[in-house]
Structure formats: structure tokens, C-alpha cells
Amino acid sequence: MNDSTTVAGASASSGWLERGTPAYRRANIALFAAGFATFSSLYSVQPLMPLFSHNFAISPAQSSLSLSITTGVLAFTLFFAGLMSEAIDRKRLMSASLIASALLSLAAALSPDWYVLLAARALEGVALGGVPALAMAYLSEEMRPGDLGTAMGLYVGGSAFGGMSGRVLAGVIADIGGWRPAIALIGGMGFVAAAAFVWLLPPSRNFRAQRGLALRDHFAPIGRHLRHDALPWLFACGFVLMGSFVSIYNYIGYRLAAAPFSMSQSAVGAIFVVYLLGIVASAVFGRLADRHGSAPVLLAAFALMSAGLGCMWVDFLPSLVVGIALLTIGFFAGHSVASGWVGPLADGGKGQAAGLYLLAYYLGSSVIGSLGGLFWARFAWPGVTAMVAVLLAFGMIAILRLMVWRRQQ
Structure with a gap:
């Protein structure tokens, strides 16, 4: 089916992709595939960190760089992709990014030493930067507003499935x-x-790349978004969500591999099957946000993460698994709602707004994920969980501030 045929599935009167049309389904499948490819590649190294520590004779904090260096580079690449988004063809850049990231995964697998592996992972952060910000911008521009939460939830669900598959299969x-x-x-x-994405995604109907923009034209929306009464608090939520989630997942493998659990790599990887719950949670909470508002649903997601963290404070495997499940549900629910709320709040420059959110989001992964290694080295698992508890408390304060702002509108 060619692009002109897929466009015919959109609502001719509104120009939106609407639920129930062929184009809406194809766009959701394509972006599910993009989320899958991005996050399976990004997080496949997490269950391998203990192996990196053993094979390269490095500490857990050094091993965590295999993820942190990718997300750190990715954060800034996403920011600049968002910054230049008004001059970028959405589908073309996302397609190129997915193909390049797959090639760099193969390069990482062939790395002769630790430093070459880190270099390949850093370049992968550059390659992946073309997907998330533009995917969020595409959805906010092309989906009917009443269907946006559901569509964003499905995209985040693809991310969840990719993150699970990457971790489980790698283990x-x-x-x-x-x-x-x-x-x-x-x-x-x-x-x-990547092949599925290129074939399925309908071209943009509500976006035209603006050529010849001066650099100040790209930067202008940034200041407006940072002065917004609500958006910076939403960016803070993204930072906390990702920093908390990655910190737990980075070091849970070390805890499960040690006494009293002494689990194998396959068994540790199997724990990440709870990611399937994240796929369901993303879609369900996205639809709840459409019906009941984003702020209360986002607060509920943070409460779930906090409950999950509490379950992980005891040395009892069933409680630990329940805790990981609750944390995962809360994380993907929260990210689905927060990322879906950015576009509607932004007054123009939606790509730049998405870039700012994702800059905060992935800086959380890079900065807090590596900081967790210092807490692990000094205080072991109690230190990591205490650090995350403080982060989640700050995130809930940010949401309460958003709720006050919403009531004042």
C-alpha cells in the first residue's frame, strides 16, 4: 500500500488521523515498531552489566556507562532534533535513525575492547535521537486531539515491549x-x-518543513516553553520518572545475582517480563488521561511507583517481583501521560517542546543512573532505593504544582 492510499484513511474533513481508520492503525503500528526498535537497542545492555564488570574488570558504576553514555548523548541529540524539528521531514529522519541504530548495535557486538564498545554506544545515542522527539511531534500534529492519549500510550507501549524484549533476550x-x-x-x-516503520507510516498531513529558518527562529520557542507556568514542572516529572526507573533497573541485576538470590543471567532477564504490564498500562493510562485529565492520572502513576519501591525494601523474591511490576506499571503510565501532555500545553513549537521534555527525561537516565552507582558502592541496595524515594517525592510535589496551575486556568 503506498502513501497516497494510507492518507485516504484519515478523516478527509478534519485532516486528523482518527481512531477506526486504516491510516490511524498503520501509524500506530509503525510507531509501535519505532518504539520497539529504539528501546530494545537502548536497554539491551542492562542485564549484561554484570558480564561487562566481569569480562572487562570494571566496577558496576563503570559498567553502567554502557547505558548512561548512550542516554546522555541521546538527551542532547533529542534536544537538537526537537530544536530543528520545524525544518525536518519527520518520516525521513526517523527512518534513517532506525537503520543507523541497528548498524551501530552490530558494531557494538564486534567491539574489541571496553572503550570501543562505549564509543559505539555513544554513536548509537546520536542515531537514536531522530526518533522519540519527532515521534511525539508527529503524534501531536497528526492525531485527532481526542485520540492523542491513546495513540501516545500505544507508542509508549511499543517502547515498553522493546525494552522488555531487549532485556529478556539479551539475558x-x-x-x-x-x-x-x-x-x-x-x-x-x-x-x-525499521523496515516495518518505513512501509507503514503515513506521511505528515498537518506539517510542512520550513526551509531557510534562521537559528534564532529555532531557538525562539525554547524560551517561551521554559517560561511557561506548567511545562517546566512537566519536564521535571520526565527527569524523575526516567532517573528513578533506570536506577532501579541498572542495579537490580547486581542484587539478584548476589546472595541470597544468586540468580543466573537468564533468570534475571526473565524478571523483565513484567514489562508486558507496562505495555498495557501505557494504553490504559493514556485513555484514562483523555477521560479524566492528565494531572490526577500522573499522580496515580507516581503513587504506583512509590508502592513498588516499598515492596523492594525486603529480601523476599516474590515481594521484589511485585515491586518491580508496580514500578514498571507506574513508570510507563507516567511517561505515557506526561509525554502526551507536552504537545497540548505547548503554544506552537511542539517539536521543541518534545525535545525539552526528552532532554530532561534522558538526562535523568544518564545523571541519576550513574549517580545510583555511587550509592550502590557506598550503601548497596538500601542506598539506591533511598535515593529513588527522594526523587519520587520531588516528582509528586511537581505534579501537585501542576494540579494547582490547572485549577487556576
Whole structure:
């Protein structure tokens, strides 16, 4: 089916992609595939961190750089992608990014030493930067406003499925053949997802790239968004969500591999099947936000993460699994709602607004994820969980501020 055919599935009268049309379904499948490819590649190294520590004789904090360096570079790449988004063809850049990231996963699998692996992962952060900000901008521009929360939830669900698949498959394959085949498999899956994305995604109907814009024209919306009464608090929520989530997932493998659990890589990887709950939560909470408002649903998501963290304070495996499940549900629900709220709040420059949100989001992963390594080295698991508890408390304060702002409108 060609692009002109897919466009015909959109509402001819409104120009939106509306629920129930073929174009709406194709766009959701394509962006689900993009989320899958991005996050399976990004997070496949998390269950491999103990192997990196052993094989390269490095500390857990150093091993965490295999993720933190990617998300740190990704944060700034996303920001500049958002900054220049008004002059960028959405589909073309996202397609190129997905293909490049798959190639770099294969390069990482062939790395001869730790530093080459880090270099490949840093370049992967550059490549992946073309997807999330533009995907958020595409959805906010093309989806009918009443269907945006659901569509954003499905995109985040693809991210959840990719994150789960990357972690679980990497853990299982690493037990069989080592970390190199594990990363190579993720790269091969990325090529398949990229092909599906290129074939399925309808072209933009409500966006035209603006050529010849001066640099100040790209920067102008940034200051407006940062002076907004609500958007900076939403950016803070993204920072807290990702920083808290990645910190727990970075170091849970070390805890489960040690006494009293002493679990194998495959068993640790299997824990991440709880990501399936994140797929459901993203779609469900996105629809709840459409019906009941974003702020109260976002607060509920943070409450779920806090409850999950509480379950992880005891050395009892079932409680730990329940805690990971609640934390995962709360994280994906929160990210779905927060990211879906950015576009409607932004007064123009939606790509720049998405870029700012994702800059905060991935800086949370890079900065807090690595900071967690220092807490792990000094205080072990209680230190990591205490740090996350403080972060979640700050996030809930930010949401309460958003609720006050909403009532004043």
C-alpha cells in the first residue's frame, strides 16, 4: 500500500488521523515498531552489566556507562532534533535513525575492547535521537486531539515491549553464547522494525518543513516553553520518572545475582517480563488521561511507583517481583501521560517542546543512573532505593504544582 492510499484513511474533513481508520492503525503500528526498535537497542545492555564488570574488570558504576553514555548523548541529540524539528521531514529522519541504530548495535557486538564498545554506544545515542522527539511531534500534529492519549500510550507501549524484549533476550542469549551474540540479535531485530516503520507510516498531513529558518527562529520557542507556568514542572516529572526507573533497573541485576538470590543471567532477564504490564498500562493510562485529565492520572502513576519501591525494601523474591511490576506499571503510565501532555500545553513549537521534555527525561537516565552507582558502592541496595524515594517525592510535589496551575486556568 503506498502513501497516497494510507492518507485516504484519515478523516478527509478534519485532516486528523482518527481512531477506526486504516491510516490511524498503520501509524500506530509503525510507531509501535519505532518504539520497539529504539528501546530494545537502548536497554539491551542492562542485564549484561554484570558480564561487562566481569569480562572487562570494571566496577558496576563503570559498567553502567554502557547505558548512561548512550542516554546522555541521546538527551542532547533529542534536544537538537526537537530544536530543528520545524525544518525536518519527520518520516525521513526517523527512518534513517532506525537503520543507523541497528548498524551501530552490530558494531557494538564486534567491539574489541571496553572503550570501543562505549564509543559505539555513544554513536548509537546520536542515531537514536531522530526518533522519540519527532515521534511525539508527529503524534501531536497528526492525531485527532481526542485520540492523542491513546495513540501516545500505544507508542509508549511499543517502547515498553522493546525494552522488555531487549532485556529478556539479551539475558537469555548471553547465558548461551555471551554478550556479543546478545547485542547482535538486537541489531538484527532493529532492521526488521525499521523496515516495518518505513512501509507503514503515513506521511505528515498537518506539517510542512520550513526551509531557510534562521537559528534564532529555532531557538525562539525554547524560551517561551521554559517560561511557561506548567511545562517546566512537566519536564521535571520526565527527569524523575526516567532517573528513578533506570536506577532501579541498572542495579537490580547486581542484587539478584548476589546472595541470597544468586540468580543466573537468564533468570534475571526473565524478571523483565513484567514489562508486558507496562505495555498495557501505557494504553490504559493514556485513555484514562483523555477521560479524566492528565494531572490526577500522573499522580496515580507516581503513587504506583512509590508502592513498588516499598515492596523492594525486603529480601523476599516474590515481594521484589511485585515491586518491580508496580514500578514498571507506574513508570510507563507516567511517561505515557506526561509525554502526551507536552504537545497540548505547548503554544506552537511542539517539536521543541518534545525535545525539552526528552532532554530532561534522558538526562535523568544518564545523571541519576550513574549517580545510583555511587550509592550502590557506598550503601548497596538500601542506598539506591533511598535515593529513588527522594526523587519520587520531588516528582509528586511537581505534579501537585501542576494540579494547582490547572485549577487556576
